[in-house]
Amino acid sequence: MAERKKMALIAAQGSLDWAYPPFILASTGAAMDMDVKVFFTFYGLPLLKPKIKAKVTPAANPAMPMKMPFGPKGFQNIDWPMPHAITGVMPGFDTMATGLMKKTFKKKGVATITELRDMCVMLGVELIACQMTMDVFGFEKEDFIDGVTFGGAAAFLDFAAEADIQMFM
Amino acid sequence: MAHDDEIDCSGMNCPLPVLKTKMKIDGMAAGSTLKVITTDPGSCQDIPAWANRVGHEVVETGEGDGKFWFMVKRGE
Structure with missing residues (x-):
């Protein structure tokens, strides 16, 4: 070898x-x-x-798709327009985005x-x-x-x- | 096709099918054949790439019902 x-x-x-x-x-x-x-x-x-x-912060990642990991396919495909001026200062937004990303990963069979x-x-x-x-x-x-x-x-x-x-x- | 053991990686995404397959085949005898089942389309490139790199041989592949399968013959 x-x-x-x-x-x-x-x-x-x-x-x-x-x-x-x-x-x-x-x-x-x-x-x-x-x-x-x-x-x-x-x-x-x-x-x-x-x-x-580890968390993820949408404010530092302007191109991050903002999608929901649940609901009908059409709903899941919506890329929610979230102004970074708002997400960057909204308390708890990173925690929510992190939760959604982890949920999506789990659903797609991605390891932690x-x-x-x-x-x-x-x-x-x-x-x-x-x-x-x-x-x-x-x-x-x-x-x-x-x-x-x-x-x-x-x-x-x-x-x-x-x-x-x-x-x- | 006859095989000695089987691993079902359905629902797993990159790089889990490769990692699980590696761990499974490490415990098998040289020359024996492992059937790997996946649902991740990326595994169609990844499993052969991994096998080729480490000296195993993918002797047969197939797909159907949304699944892919690979017959991997363990190298020396």
Whole structure:
């Protein structure tokens, strides 16, 4: 068999929508016999906490379709015109949008972030927490799930330099 | 077609069919055949791509009643 491919990912965003790509690619890459390391930095760090509380904010995503996950098909296909000037300041709007997105994902058979992260751990993906941003945002090693490793830019680049795939998310 | 085991990934979306199939086939003997059933149209590209990458062989595929199926022969 060919030599194992390597994939190096950087997860710098912690919102619900941006939490998916690194965990989907990391788990699938590991399933495809790749050695995978994901470097969690800045807002990606909270994705390593036992309970993931990632939310999605429509105000920061102007192109996000605003659709309902229930009701007749015609109703579900309506893209509700929500002015961002309103959604950005309305209390509870992000929580509602997050709930709707999670409901849609579940209905469409998409795994939760936690399930995908469990798969990553099971398949041997190395999850690295950025030491510098841990210090900046006040995270301790005990704040994260078991198995997380810790490192900095040089440690990541040392692996990335030999990797076949490198992506920043 | 005869197969040794079966996994039903109906209702699952990307990347779950690939992940579940990988975990299932890892526990099977080399040369044995796993039947994978899916409903995700994306799996029609994903299952063969995964199998090809890791050295398994998709020996037969088919679809009907809104489902797709793949016969995956485990490599060495």
